[in-house]
Amino acid sequence: MSSPQVTYDAVVAARELLADVVVHTPVLASRVLSEAVGGPVHLKCENVQRAGSFKVRGAYVRIARLSDEERASGVVAASAGNHAQGVALSARLLGTKATVFMPEGAALPKVEATLGYGADVIFAGRTVDEALARAKEHAEQTGAVIIHPFDHADVVAGQGTIGLEILEQLPDTATIVVPIGGGGLAAGLALAVKSLRPGVRIVGVQADRAAAYPASLAAGHPVLVEPFSTMADGIAVGRPGELPFELIHYLVDKVVTVTEEEISKALVLCLERAKQVVEPAGAVGVAALLAHPQAFEPPVVAVLSGGNIDPVLLARVLRHGLAAAGRYLAVRVLLPDSPGALAKLLADLGALRVNVLDIVHERFGSSLRVDEVEVLLQLETRGPEHCDEALSTLRRDGHRLMLG
The missing domain is CATH 3.30.70.260 (ACT domain)
Structure with missing residues (x-):
């Protein structure tokens, strides 16, 4: 099962490329979620991945497959934070210069971490989509290679390696719940998992304030929506990527949305019960399980996609989550x-x-x-x-x- 641009073999090859680069992240059983769902629930902890999220997987594969000449021209990316850190770390490991365009108001810890990995940071626009437009302009002007956060075959293949790990760690998995922003993670994961286990159900989750996929799936093609402000900034993408959309359209069984209140409750649960620091975008899968526990056939794996949360936001969200609870x-x-x-x-x-x-x-x-x-x-x-x-x-x- 594949798309014209991404194949299962590409995911396997990406895993070999990443063997000595990324952390083989753990899966942790969650008793409280298991009780709610009525069967085993595990958390795939990409929040403890290098650079704090799954993004380093796709970024490294993309940059590693550039030619020496392309890497000599440098790379450029746009991100609210996690892709920025993934690109910055990968560029440092591979010896190339990275420039990252970030939306104005991006979380300070994510900005500092990106700078700490050696990238140049330029603020542009209010959203990731606006920052991406500026990154494309920079690429045209300087010859730097743009490392798209989700709409490239190498990036999708790199993210898909998470699916291979999940099936090896928990072979009897029946349902995987995964956050969706632009769609690279869900697309790659679905491709890898469905290629090996077509019966596994893949459920994507978006924040209801930034949910481009329900409208796009209904239309049959990617459509632009205006994302409202959401605490889940890591998945606040206005338009799905063409390549991820194609895979998600055919391979993801369902896309659901969660509210800000549901996300804040999930963050509290991750901290209190799972002892995991997770950013809002990384907790939307847990939010969906809490909101509609009977909708997911166990054994379930929820992907905690990232843990890069601003402590100031964490304090505010925790207060909101405790109030909601x-x-x-x-x-x-x-x-x-x-x-x-x-x-x-x-x-x-x-x-x-x-x-x-x-x-x-x-x-x-x-x-x-x-x-x-x-x-x-x-x-x-x-x-x-x-x-x-x-x-x-x-x-x-x-x-x-x-x-x-």
């Missing part, structure tokens, strides 16, 4: 403006074993009467049932509550 609660309480009222509220919260994270005591406001004050509380609870218990008990004790 019922672990954080924001509530406003109207109290009488009298001595001891606030102390009583805090004592009642303490009795409920609710932790107060933040408190704002507002004495003046157009909606407040002269004899009352408003208290805004950020609370930490043990989960949804504890939230409900705390709210009902506070109301029963006479506190006037407003959520928000």
